[in-house]
Amino acid sequence: MTLEDAQREVHKYVSQFKMGYWAPLSNLARLIEEVGELARELNHLYGNKSKKPTEGEGHIADEIGDILFTLICIANSEDIDLTTSLKGVIDKYNHRDRDRWDPVE
Amino acid sequence: MTLEDAQREVHKYVSQFKMGYWAPLSNLARLIEEVGELARELNHLYGNKSKKPTEGEGHIADEIGDILFTLICIANSEDIDLTTSLKGVIDKYNHRDRDRWDPVE
Amino acid sequence: MTLEDAQREVHKYVSQFKMGYWAPLSNLARLIEEVGELARELNHLYGNKSKKPTEGEGHIADEIGDILFTLICIANSEDIDLTTSLKGVIDKYNHRDRDRWDPVE
Amino acid sequence: MTLEDAQREVHKYVSQFKMGYWAPLSNLARLIEEVGELARELNHLYGNKSKKPTEGEGHIADEIGDILFTLICIANSEDIDLTTSLKGVIDKYNHRDRDRWDPVE
Numbered sequence: 332m333t334l335e336d337a338q339r340e341v342h343k344y345v346s347q348f349k350m351g352y353w354a355p356l357s358n359l360a361r362l363i364e365e366v367g368e369l370a371r372e373l374n375h376l377y378g379n380k381s382k383k384p385t386e387g388e389g390h391i392a393d394e395i396g397d398i399l400f401t402l403i404c405i406a407n408s409e410d411i412d413l414t415t416s417l418k419g420v421i422d423k424y425n426h427r428d429r430d431r432w433d434p435v436e
Numbered sequence: 437m438t439l440e441d442a443q444r445e446v447h448k449y450v451s452q453f454k455m456g457y458w459a460p461l462s463n464l465a466r467l468i469e470e471v472g473e474l475a476r477e478l479n480h481l482y483g484n485k486s487k488k489p490t491e492g493e494g495h496i497a498d499e500i501g502d503i504l505f506t507l508i509c510i511a512n513s514e515d516i517d518l519t520t521s522l523k524g525v526i527d528k529y530n531h532r533d534r535d536r537w538d539p540v541e
Numbered sequence: 542m543t544l545e546d547a548q549r550e551v552h553k554y555v556s557q558f559k560m561g562y563w564a565p566l567s568n569l570a571r572l573i574e575e576v577g578e579l580a581r582e583l584n585h586l587y588g589n590k591s592k593k594p595t596e597g598e599g600h601i602a603d604e605i606g607d608i609l610f611t612l613i614c615i616a617n618s619e620d621i622d623l624t625t626s627l628k629g630v631i632d633k634y635n636h637r638d639r640d641r642w643d644p645v646e
Numbered sequence: 647m648t649l650e651d652a653q654r655e656v657h658k659y660v661s662q663f664k665m666g667y668w669a670p671l672s673n674l675a676r677l678i679e680e681v682g683e684l685a686r687e688l689n690h691l692y693g694n695k696s697k698k699p700t701e702g703e704g705h706i707a708d709e710i711g712d713i714l715f716t717l718i719c720i721a722n723s724e725d726i727d728l729t730t731s732l733k734g735v736i737d738k739y740n741h742r743d744r745d746r747w748d749p750v751e
Contacts, residue, residue: 421445
């Protein structure tokens with residue numbers, strides 16, 4: 332699945348409904364909610380938070396999927412091509428941060 | 437660029453450096469930082485926050501690229517396949533939320 | 542209850558347990574989780590997110606209390622006095638943003 | 647300064663301006679932005695993120711002050727009394743989590 336396919340799949344899903352894409356700040360609120368759920372799972376696995384006995388197994392893969400879905404909704408709403416964005420970022424890091432970290436020898 | 441390519445590209449970038457992937461809660465902190473920057477831009481465009489004269493043009497596409505990059509770092513660290521995750525989410529929404537929104541007629 | 546009392550109350554609570562304060566990035570993860578829960582409630586009330594039938598009434602006051610509690614944990618861990626911080630911020634806004642918004646006539 | 651004073655101080659500040667309180671999802675976006683800035687500082691201090699040479703010293707106390715200010719704006723907008731909220735949370739933790747952590751002997 333290409334990033335372009337992923338954007339198209341999400342668009343197909345959203346287009347089924349009258350409401351269409353949510354308002355930008357509403358999508359952002361949802362992004363925060365999903366990031367918060369990932370935070371809870373990572374904190375259980377790697378931080379100081381122990382599970383309450385009633386809490387089931389976490390599903391980090393699902394939380395990441397939810398974040399990605401919401402991010403794609405925002406990108407689609409703003410007419411942003413994720414492939415271009417991601418390439419731009421990797422390119423930026425390759426130039427800007429070239430000397431920020433020690434290379435593997 | 438497929439989602440798999442994207443994960444591989446990020447891995448290639450990260451593997452250049454001795455440090456490798458950051459610790460999970462450190463990556464999470466970075467994800468929050470990047471989401472915060474997107475929040476600032478969306479708030480300028482769609483919310484009540486006016487720009488200070490010293491603030492330049494925002495670049496929503498770049499902020500989304502930064503979030504996607506960080507999300508891929510977390511997925512790679514956790515051995516998560518983004519294609520599977522995203523398909524799972526779309527499938528979940530198609531079943532769980534089938535009657536939650538009004539369909540286009 | 543003064544801000545100082547609030548910091549002392551939280552300290553008294555945390556000091557009951559062997560673990561004491563969580564590590565900083567673990568507290569941060571928890572802060573995100575709590576902010577995510579507030580985001581969900583605000584999105585239900587003011588955004589495009591409708592409640593699933595299974596979701597009960599939200600409690601914005603509780604979510605704000607959870608965020609405040611976690612923020613105080615971080616402040617206490619870092620030896621930060623909230624009264625000084627808040628006064629500093631209000632002072633900063635009074636000076637920096639003096640001409641950023643239209644005054645009430 | 648009591649929590650009630652703090653809420654009153656923020657109200658006095660906001661009431662100077664025609665705009666008054668921001669819309670709820672706009673305040674939430676700002677909360678995320680401020681939490682993102684705290685995340686950056688904590689990541690520099692405790693995580694894997696090294697400072698770029700151009701970045702100055704972070705000010706965790708200021709970031710916490712900014713978060714608290716924004717949280718108070720949300721509480722004021724929603725007519726929420728922070729003292730009651732915080733007491734409710736501490737009470738909840740004292741009951742719910744009584745056996746979740748090992749006590750100091």
